[in-house]
Amino acid sequence: xxGLILQILNGLDKGSAYALIALGLTLIFGTLGVVNxxxxxxxxxxxxxxxxxxxxxxxxxxxxxxxxxxxxxxxLKVKTPYVESWFGPEMGASIIDWSVPLAILLTIxxxxxxxxxxxxxxxxxxxxxxHADQILVTFGLAIxxxxxxxxxxxxxxxxxxxxxxxxxxxxxxxxxxxxxxxxIWRIVYFCFSLGIIGAVFAFxxxxxxxxxxxxxxxxxxxxxLLGINIDRxxxxxxxxxxxxxxxAGVMYAPINPPNYHMGMDFLVLSFVVxxxxxxxxxxxxxxxxxxxxxxxxxxxxxWATTTxxxxxxxxxxxxAIIVLxxxxxxxxxxxxxxxx
Amino acid sequence: xxxxxxxxxxxxxxxxxxxxGLALPTIFTAQSGHAFTNDPTGGTVTLGFNVPQTxxxxxxxxxxxxxxxxxxxxxxxxxxxxxxxxxTSKELQGNGILGKKVxxxxxxxxxxxxxxxxxxxxxxxxxxxxxxxxxxxxxxAIAVQGLCQEAGVxxxxxxxxxxxxxxxxxxxxxxxxxxxxxxxxxxxxxVLKNIYGDDRKAYHxxxxxxxxxxxxxxxxxxxxxxxxxxxxxxxTPLASTDFSSYIAPVLNSGADVLVLNHYGGNMVNSLTNAxxxxxxxxxxxxxxxxxxxxxxxxxxxxxxxANVKGIHGSTNWHWSLQDEGSKAFVKSFGTKYGFPPSxxxxxxxxxxxxxxxxxxxxxxxxxxxxxxxxxxxxFDGLGNGKxxxxxxxxxxxxxxxxxxxxxNPTSEFDLLEVVEVTPAAQVTYAPDHAMFGGADASLGxxxxxx
Numbered sequence: 001x002x003g004l005i006l007q008i009l010n011g012l013d014k015g016s017a018y019a020l021i022a023l024g025l026t027l028i029f030g031t032l033g034v035v036n037x038x039x040x041x042x043x044x045x046x047x048x049x050x051x052x053x054x055x056x057x058x059x060x061x062x063x064x065x066x067x068x069x070x071x072x073x074x075x076l077k078v079k080t081p082y083v084e085s086w087f088g089p090e091m092g093a094s095i096i097d098w099s100v101p102l103a104i105l106l107t108i109x110x111x112x113x114x115x116x117x118x119x120x121x122x123x124x125x126x127x128x129x130x131h132a133d134q135i136l137v138t139f140g141l142a143i144x145x146x147x148x149x150x151x152x153x154x155x156x157x158x159x160x161x162x163x164x165x166x167x168x169x170x171x172x173x174x175x176x177x178x179x180x181x182x183x184i185w186r187i188v189y190f191c192f193s194l195g196i197i198g199a200v201f202a203f204x205x206x207x208x209x210x211x212x213x214x215x216x217x218x219x220x221x222x223x224x225l226l227g228i229n230i231d232r233x234x235x236x237x238x239x240x241x242x243x244x245x246x247x248a249g250v251m252y253a254p255i256n257p258p259n260y261h262m263g264m265d266f267l268v269l270s271f272v273v274x275x276x277x278x279x280x281x282x283x284x285x286x287x288x289x290x291x292x293x294x295x296x297x298x299x300x301x302x303w304a305t306t307t308x309x310x311x312x313x314x315x316x317x318x319x320a321i322i323v324l325x326x327x328x329x330x331x332x333x334x335x336x337x338x339x340x
Numbered sequence: 341x342x343x344x345x346x347x348x349x350x351x352x353x354x355x356x357x358x359x360x361g362l363a364l365p366t367i368f369t370a371q372s373g374h375a376f377t378n379d380p381t382g383g384t385v386t387l388g389f390n391v392p393q394t395x396x397x398x399x400x401x402x403x404x405x406x407x408x409x410x411x412x413x414x415x416x417x418x419x420x421x422x423x424x425x426x427x428t429s430k431e432l433q434g435n436g437i438l439g440k441k442v443x444x445x446x447x448x449x450x451x452x453x454x455x456x457x458x459x460x461x462x463x464x465x466x467x468x469x470x471x472x473x474x475x476x477x478x479x480x481a482i483a484v485q486g487l488c489q490e491a492g493v494x495x496x497x498x499x500x501x502x503x504x505x506x507x508x509x510x511x512x513x514x515x516x517x518x519x520x521x522x523x524x525x526x527x528x529x530x531v532l533k534n535i536y537g538d539d540r541k542a543y544h545x546x547x548x549x550x551x552x553x554x555x556x557x558x559x560x561x562x563x564x565x566x567x568x569x570x571x572x573x574x575x576t577p578l579a580s581t582d583f584s585s586y587i588a589p590v591l592n593s594g595a596d597v598l599v600l601n602h603y604g605g606n607m608v609n610s611l612t613n614a615x616x617x618x619x620x621x622x623x624x625x626x627x628x629x630x631x632x633x634x635x636x637x638x639x640x641x642x643x644x645x646a647n648v649k650g651i652h653g654s655t656n657w658h659w660s661l662q663d664e665g666s667k668a669f670v671k672s673f674g675t676k677y678g679f680p681p682s683x684x685x686x687x688x689x690x691x692x693x694x695x696x697x698x699x700x701x702x703x704x705x706x707x708x709x710x711x712x713x714x715x716x717x718x719f720d721g722l723g724n725g726k727x728x729x730x731x732x733x734x735x736x737x738x739x740x741x742x743x744x745x746x747x748n749p750t751s752e753f754d755l756l757e758v759v760e761v762t763p764a765a766q767v768t769y770a771p772d773h774a775m776f777g778g779a780d781a782s783l784g785x786x787x788x789x790x
Contacts, residue, residue: 006588014582071659071670071680071753155398157608159645169618181591183616186584255616256582256609257643261396265581300585302574312585313577 005173005180007297013186013255015293016193017043020248021270022277022285023200024241030217030280031234034123035131037138040267041145042242045114046107046249047258048149050160053103057083057096098163100254107250108243115242119235142263150260157257162188185254192251196244197286203240204282213237217280272316276323278333288331292316376706377492377789378470385440385705387412387692388469390460390484391498393448396605397476400639400684404474404498405446406677407685411692414672415442422672423693426665426721431700432693438700449475453483460484464491470705471496473691476604476684478502478551485514492789494707496691499684501603501635503554506735508777512786513707515714515734517694517727518687519767521555522775524634524654525562527740527762532652536597536630538567543595545586545610547602548575556601557775559634563599571595576606583610587617596624599632607633608643615647636743638682641755648745648755655741657686657723658758666723680753690722694729708786726764732771734783737764 021043028036060079068076084092095102122141126134161167162185170187173180204210216223216230223230249258256262273292277284298304299315323331380386389408392401413419417434424432436442445467447459456475463469472488473496475481481500488495489511497505497516501524506516532540542563546556552575560570571593576586587610590598598619602610614620614631622629636653659670659680669689673681681689698713699705715731727738743756772779 003589003592006591007585010584010588013584068750070751072674076750150398155396156639157605157643159608159612159643159647161645167616168621169616181618183618185616255612257612257645259396259605262581265579297585302572302589305574 002173002178002180003301005178006182007301008294009172009180009182009186009190011294011297012290013190013293014297015290016190017248017252017266017289018270018273018293019286019289020193020196021245021266022273022289023197023282024244024248025270025274026277026280026282026285027200027237027241027244029274030282031213031237032119032123032127034126034134035138036123036241037135037267038118038142038145039138039241039245040263040265040270041142042111042114042245042263043249043252043266044146044149044258044260044263046111046246047160047253047262048153048249049107049110049246050100050103050250050253051153051158051258053106054096054099054160057081057099057102061085100160100162100250103250103253104247107246111243111246112239114246115239116235118242119238123238124235142267146260146263153260155260157259159257160253162254189251189255193248196247200240200244201282209233209236269316272320276320276330278330280334281330281332284330284332292319295319375788375790376708378464378468379790380440380468380470380705383440384443385437386467386469387442387444387695388447388460388463388467388472389444389474389688390447390449390456390463390472391474391688392451392476392480393446395449395451397451400476400499400604400637400682401449401474403639403682403685404476404688407673407681407689408444408474408692410672410676411689412442412444415692415696419676420668420672423665423669423689423722426668427693427697428720429697429701431697437696438703438705442696445469447474449477449480449484451477451480453479456480456484457487460487461491464488464493469493471695473695474498474688475500478505479549481505481516482509482550485509485511489513489784489787492707492787494695494710496695498688498691499637500551501555502551503558503775504550504777506733507554507773507775508781510733510735510777510781510783512711512734512783515691515694515729515736517691517729517736519654519656519738519740520735521551521558521634522562522769522773523740523767524555525558525560526767526769527742527760528559528632528634528652528654529562529566530766531742531760531762532563532597532632533566533568535652537627540568540597540627540630541571541593541595541625542568542597542599542632543571543590543593544573544599544601545583546573546575547606548577551603552601554775555634556599559599559601559632561775568597576602576610578606580606581609583613584617586610587613587619590614590619591617591622594624596627597630597632599634601634603635603637604640605643607635607640611644611647611651636756637684638680638753638755639684641745642752649747651745652759653743655743655756656683658683658741658743658756659753660756660758661723661741663721663723663725665721669723686723693722694719706788708788711786725761728764730771732783733776733781737768739764740767 025039060081062077064075065078066075070076166184169181170184172182273288277288300312391404414422414424445463449456460472471494475498478500481497485495495514503521546552600610619629633653636655641648698710702709702713714729717729720726724738740762742760744759746757
């Protein structure tokens, strides 16, 4: 029973990342009609925002310690972060310790800016082209972005730990008398994802801007005829979708150390999530994200892999096939989306 | 009435096409006037460095390439000579190999067998490489070794730790300096027993490919022989990024040791996940829960950060060793690049020197002459103490290092500390050992290619 609940928690955690990426993909597809294969790269850039902030906060000055030697036998250059000398050792260490949450402040404007540049500089030129062209150009862009990151940060994963206060495990089953140790940061990530998903839905549901966007998603032409600059709003939605992917990435950095390829690892699965949820359906993307996350988690258990070897690698695609055979528009897909 | 379809022009065309077709695969056929593939006739000789320049092991590949460039410098008489000064064989004089200046070409394995074979083939066929070396994966090493055997060039393996490379997939033209899974188990198990006791239950997570399988088999056999029980072995896909689903079952498995048969990004993520789930704080069966990473590298330890502290594993070489060879190599490499070399860099540098030395002793670049010179060759001064290149399987036998993640590192490079230097005799096995293909395993005949 304990193992079952732990796998559900793992699934919810994985599903959080899938749901956030799929949410952004669906926002872009629903508004601009573009299949954005660079969305995984945006997730990866978000994670590297955390790495960047951590590196910035760790910029140090060197003092030569004659009592210690480096690997070549020369006097050791001891590094002290400027932050520690400016704010004192304790305060400085605390600031560095909280670098990942602090990175959120940087991630939002940076990702929105990257989203705007991507949309205005490249993707808008492909609005009236075939989906295949859009996929090729955005996939190419994803490769360029990941190679840039690899050039500056290297190919190895970079450890980006959470604040010390949020490390370790919490017993999530204490209230029901069970022993269910679960990493605190993963609980934070799940709650954070729910918060972001809620904020995006609230933004679309309860603001005038969101109402216009929803109207534009339903009938772009009519909204345009009413004198509303729907293109500008859709561009902003692209930037918001980029920020959502970035936020998913920045908070994911302590879960698995970021590397330049992490976006690609999530991209394909997130597309499956979008298709299973229903192209253009925001609630569908979220539902499918959590559902497939949990299924993938269960398929990786020893029992499942022993019973059906390899099931952990195909479960998501298997479910996608079954869903598409029974519900061709996905779980919550609407008629007319991506249909002639 | 019969009508012939043959015309003079047709026959000429067919003949020309057939002739061109037969002449194309030159690497597998005779080169007129040469006794072996890519016989260097001018004043230079070309070596092919086939390393991962893209993909997950690109950083390791970059370090290998740095080491190769340093080796070429030293062979050509530039720089401080590095380990040429400490190598017990004194054949190399810094005037290239057999008087020919050493040049090199590079290929990108991408850590994919097909890409690695394609780049090796290109270096042999187009660039005239007489020897191929490098790589950071056993799958790649085995694939490229097979190609070199067919092409008739020498393959000096880079970082490859699977038993199969010099086991069931051994080849006459292939040589491995790096240690293997069996040696890791033989070195590590006694140390683990001393530290953690002989009544332990181990749970293995294993990368699902040749290296993972053979390492798991080796570690399980070595620890079981000392009294440990293996409660489970779960194969994880190589493409896995999040191991939480695999870690969670460990909590309720009754195991008190987790063995991570993972390397590179897999190891960094699985160890990070294991620490996140609080395994290191757990007490199971009245004992502290422990994690073991049988194959360590400094580059991986850097990726795993503070999570490696106190965790045991094994390694082929470490920059902190104080023998003259290691010190000379660290000084050369560190002065040139500003940081100490990795174990991948060390094995690649050493392999280049060993090849050059074998050619010099043989007096020929002919692969079969080089094979003869390397087989049974004993040497010292290259950082691992006395070493033997065993004739039966072309595997180097030398001391193995058991290391532990350092609790209080003094620099970003100071991540591992050597716990024990396991003598070569303790990690030596029979050439027909069951884990290495048994009695059926054979090197085959060496191939000169021409």
